[in-house]
Amino acid sequence: MGLYTVSKRIARRIWSEGTIIRLEPSLRGMLKIWYAGKRHTCPCCHSRVRRFLTDSRLCPGCGSGPRHRLQWLYLEKEYHLFGRNEAVLDIASWRYFQRYCLRKTALRYHSMDIASRWALEGGDMTALPYKEGVFQVVLCSHVLEHIPEDQAAMREMHRVLAPGGMALIQVPLQGERTFEDPEATSAEDRERVYGRADHVRIYGRDIKERLGRAGFDVELIPYAEKYDEMDRTLYGLDPEETLIIGKKH
DSSP: OHHHHHHHHHHHHHHHHHHHHHHHHHHHHHHHHHHHEEEEEOTTTOEEEEEBTTTTBOOOOTOOHHHHHHHIIIIISSSSSSGGGOEEEEETTHHHHHHHHHHHHOOEEEEEEOOOOOOOEEOEEEEEESSSTTEEEEEEEEGGGSSHHHHHHHHHHHEEEEEEEEEEEEEOBOOSSSOOOOOOSSSSHHHHHHHHTEEEEEOOOHHHHHHHHOOOOOEEOGGGGSOOOOHHHHOOOOOOOOOEEEOOO
16 A cells, blocks of 8 residues: 555545545645655646656646546647636536636636535536526536536536637547436446446447537547657557547537
C-alpha cells in the first residue's frame, strides 16, 4: 500500500470532509515534494513528479487524472479559456480547477453538483437552475454515464448555452453503439453489466447523434493523438480519451 493511499485513510479517520477540503492545497504540497522527480509534468499545476498515483494516475500536486489533464490542455492550448472573461458552468467540478478559475482568471465561473460539498451551487443536471443562454462554456466530464435521463441533461446543457457557446463533454466511450440494459436496475446488476455500480450505460460513438437530437452540432476529437507517445507519457494522458465538442448555433 503506497504513501498516498495510507495518507488518505489516515486523513479520513482524523478529519471531517470539510477540513480535508480546506487543507487539501497544503497536503498536496507535501505530496508534491515527496513524489518530486523528472519523469512526468502535470500540465495543470506544473508539478514535476517521478510518478503519478494509483491506477488512476492522479497528480500528487493537484489530483488531476488523465481526463482532467487532457481537458486542461484543450482549454488552454486550443480554446484559450484562461485568458477570457466568459461565463462558465462546470458540472461536477474538480476542486483544483475550481480554485484556479476563481483565483487566477477573470472567468465568471459557476460549479454545480447534485451532492458535492465543494461545488458552488447545488442542482439537478436534468433541470439546471439557470436561465436560458447565460453561459459561453459548459464543462461536463464523466457525468452523463451516471444519469438515467441523459437526453434531458443534454437538452438542459444546450438550453443554458448562449448562441455560439461550447459544451466540452467527456464520457467513457466503447465501440460504435451505446449499450443500455433496462433490466440492470440494482447496483449489483450495473456492476456486472457496465463494470461500475453507478453507471447506467456504456456510450458508443453514437453519442454524437444523441447530442445532435438535443440541438448540438457535435465533433468527436481524439485530442490525445495530437501529442506523440513521449508527450503522452510526460503529461500522463490516456490515448483512448476522446473530447466531445458540442456547439450551439
